[in-house]
Amino acid sequence: MLDALETVLSARLYRRAASTASTDAIPIACLFRNLVGLARRPIRLCAAAGYDSCDMLPELRITLLGTGTSHGVPMIGCTCDVCRSDDPRDRRNRPCVCIQSRQGAVLIDTPPELRLQCLAFGVRRCDAVLYTHHHIDHVAGLDDLRRFNWLQDAALPCFGQPATLDRLRQMFPYVHDDDPSYPSAKPRLDFMPINGPLELIGHRFTPIALWHGEMPVIGFRVGRFAYCTDVSRIPDESWPLLDDLDVLVLDALRKRPHPTHFNLDEAVETALRIGAQRTFFTHIAHELGHAEVNRTLPAGMGLGFDGQTFYCR
Ligand SMILES: [Zn+2]
Ligand SMILES: [Zn+2]
Ligand SMILES: [Zn+2]
Numbered sequence: 001m002l003d004a005l006e007t008v009l010s011a012r013l014y015r016r017a018a019s020t021a022s023t024d025a026i027p028i029a030c031l032f033r034n035l036v037g038l039a040r041r042p043i044r045l046c047a048a049a050g051y052d053s054c055d056m057l058p059e060l061r062i063t064l065l066g067t068g069t070s071h072g073v074p075m076i077g078c079t080c081d082v083c084r085s086d087d088p089r090d091r092r093n094r095p096c097v098c099i100q101s102r103q104g105a106v107l108i109d110t111p112p113e114l115r116l117q118c119l120a121f122g123v124r125r126c127d128a129v130l131y132t133h134h135h136i137d138h139v140a141g142l143d144d145l146r147r148f149n150w151l152q153d154a155a156l157p158c159f160g161q162p163a164t165l166d167r168l169r170q171m172f173p174y175v176h177d178d179d180p181s182y183p184s185a186k187p188r189l190d191f192m193p194i195n196g197p198l199e200l201i202g203h204r205f206t207p208i209a210l211w212h213g214e215m216p217v218i219g220f221r222v223g224r225f226a227y228c229t230d231v232s233r234i235p236d237e238s239w240p241l242l243d244d245l246d247v248l249v250l251d252a253l254r255k256r257p258h259p260t261h262f263n264l265d266e267a268v269e270t271a272l273r274i275g276a277q278r279t280f281f282t283h284i285a286h287e288l289g290h291a292e293v294n295r296t297l298p299a300g301m302g303l304g305f306d307g308q309t310f311y312c313r
Helices: 012-018 028-037 043-048 112-119 143-151 162-171 238-242 264-274 290-294
Strands: 059-067 096-101 104-110 128-130 155-159 189-193 198-200 203-212 215-222 225-228 247-251 278-282 301-303 309-312
Touching: 012 143, 059 112, 104 143, 112 143, 128 198, 143 155, 155 162, 162 189, 203 225, 203 238, 247 264, 264 278
Parallel strands: 104 128, 128 155, 155 189, 225 247, 247 278, 278 301
Antiparallel strands: 059 096, 059 309, 096 104, 198 203, 203 215, 215 225
């Protein structure tokens, strides 16, 4: 199954890498994937993984649209090695994931660079948004959802905990106001409280209760994929929801401890206990350089990177 979980950078990311970084700064494996990426769709990878055509792909295609912490990487005004790195995997937008099936696409969170992330990684459809919590690095791009209203000529359901939706109404009051002085182009969003698993794009999305410091937030499981960002503790009742995963994406902010995020050691320890076939870390600060840290991680684990795509049952 590991072959089926092969990861790729999108063609666009490679083009950007090729134009902004010297080739000797890109690892050999990256260059190989670059050639595959030029096909624009990873059909050759399907064959390599034992699938004869894209109709036979596993059900879920998951793309990490952003893997950075709230400041993003590079950070404004920082001259550290990671912020000046030529490795495209060290350029991290704020956290977001796109989950696609043959029936549609779901975004988890709407970070401030949402428009740029959708353009960079070919997201042209969104059937629903799931919110993990209301922190600004996860919601600031909400207005960019307007574009999907236009493309699909429909309102967009946005699911979250009731407290998250209340905060979104406070942060974006114009969305549901009848203010006649506001220009017409508001996003059409239906805020829907999450009370349990949701059926979306032909799959069941199960919320996972998590603690982000003292704040209750949620992650999500769909099929054998789970996404747990902004977490510093997993409550007892949530561990069974993390059994038998192909891929786990888990918060790992930095090496030093932090009151509301797993640091790298805590994330690795948690990932070992969960035991997913592969674990990619996200919400990464500038203290963690991609290549350097990946050399130190246990087998089956790695820092995620923007544009990373994998397939899941
Ligand atoms: Zn830096
Ligand atoms: Zn947060
Ligand atoms: Zn965050």
